[in-house]
Amino acid sequence: xxxxxxxxxxxxxxxxxxxxxxxxxxxxxxxxxxxxxxxxxxxxxxxxxxxxxxxxxxxxxxxxxxxxxxxxxxxxxxxxxxxxxxxxxxxxxxxxxxxxxxxxxxxxxxxxxxxxxxxxxxxxxxxxxxxxxxxxxxxxxxxxxxxxxxxxxxxxxxxxxxxxxxxxxxxxxxxxxxxxxxxxxxxxxxxxxxxxxxxxxxxxxxxx
Amino acid sequence: xxxxxxxxxxxxxxxxxxxxxxxxxxxxxxxxxxxxxxxxxxxxxxxxxxxxxxxxxxxxxxxxxxxxxxxxxxxxxxxxxxxxxxxxxxxxxxxxxxxxxxxxxxxxxxxxxxxxxxxxxxxxxxxxxxxxxxxxxxxxxxxxxxxxxxxxxxxxxxxxxxxxxxxxxxxxxxxxxxxxxxxxxxxxxxxxxxxxxxxxxxxxxxxx
Numbered sequence: 001x002x003x004x005x006x007x008x009x010x011x012x013x014x015x016x017x018x019x020x021x022x023x024x025x026x027x028x029x030x031x032x033x034x035x036x037x038x039x040x041x042x043x044x045x046x047x048x049x050x051x052x053x054x055x056x057x058x059x060x061x062x063x064x065x066x067x068x069x070x071x072x073x074x075x076x077x078x079x080x081x082x083x084x085x086x087x088x089x090x091x092x093x094x095x096x097x098x099x100x101x102x103x104x105x106x107x108x109x110x111x112x113x114x115x116x117x118x119x120x121x122x123x124x125x126x127x128x129x130x131x132x133x134x135x136x137x138x139x140x141x142x143x144x145x146x147x148x149x150x151x152x153x154x155x156x157x158x159x160x161x162x163x164x165x166x167x168x169x170x171x172x173x174x175x176x177x178x179x180x181x182x183x184x185x186x187x188x189x190x191x192x193x194x195x196x197x198x199x200x201x202x203x204x205x206x207x208x
Numbered sequence: 209x210x211x212x213x214x215x216x217x218x219x220x221x222x223x224x225x226x227x228x229x230x231x232x233x234x235x236x237x238x239x240x241x242x243x244x245x246x247x248x249x250x251x252x253x254x255x256x257x258x259x260x261x262x263x264x265x266x267x268x269x270x271x272x273x274x275x276x277x278x279x280x281x282x283x284x285x286x287x288x289x290x291x292x293x294x295x296x297x298x299x300x301x302x303x304x305x306x307x308x309x310x311x312x313x314x315x316x317x318x319x320x321x322x323x324x325x326x327x328x329x330x331x332x333x334x335x336x337x338x339x340x341x342x343x344x345x346x347x348x349x350x351x352x353x354x355x356x357x358x359x360x361x362x363x364x365x366x367x368x369x370x371x372x373x374x375x376x377x378x379x380x381x382x383x384x385x386x387x388x389x390x391x392x393x394x395x396x397x398x399x400x401x402x403x404x405x406x407x408x409x410x411x412x413x414x415x416x
Binding site for chain 2 (some may be wrong): 016024026040061074077084119157158168173185194197198
């Protein structure tokens, strides 16, 4: 059954807490059927309200095998390490410059604008609790570029990030192995991507 | 280069704001090199601190075509609709009961415990800003079950959710179409999954 597409009406909005990096807000709304809703949500501070993120699906071919460039990073909220796509904030907002900068900073590898294969639409990370949004940028990293002869990260003093090269065709298996061997968590988007790869390959294999 | 696996030391923790659904905290830590870090983060309230989510990769076969059961739902933080996997909170914490309940509530379809194909590990949704975690549950929904002859959702009065059946083999294309036709956003995990399906199929097709 199709939903009633009338939007709930925003009645009031209140800032509950102004953090330096995160703001907590309360949205008061009224549904089309007249019910009152109080919804708490998180955002970046006002100057960053509209910033979006960039997440890199960065592949690299080596001796006929396709690898994905991933990062292992310490995350304070869970007090542990998590393996995820390289990424960060798309400061310029054009979808590509920030992506290539984050790739270099976090993995050490350089990609050129012409190595970008696709830039996805804005997608929502956790729309039940925040307005965080991000674009996936797919890029083919060429290891034979002069810039990639000795890849060197360019990290903030407070960042602790290790770059990983992981075989793409068995990504799901590899992630489970990394998680055990390195005692780290896995980012949910990366895990969803890996399940997709697995199921996409399976579907092709069993195609009539 | 391998990272220094010594963990930053937690020095203090402070609750900045006690919301009804979201809490804002400050973690003060010291890195192995002695640098001080102040990190803001969000969590559920204390009684829900350890709750995890459940996200369903629910497939259904109809006339030889495989479909994915998705949901289109209003989300207050972005004041719009988002298409995503069905899911919710895994209240029982066993990884399966909550998944099957959410599937029924949000899509109307019933699946039995034996229809569950896989339960993934805990994965992190946005580990830079919260401790939100979730498990993916893969389930094959059988349309010929007596319970599925007239699927009926079981929604909260405040929930506005439409169930969608989307072809799995062309999921990425279908998501972009739905986003345009329904003027809705796309959940980042669902988009990552769709990219994975696409790339997994491509890789098989171009395999030597």
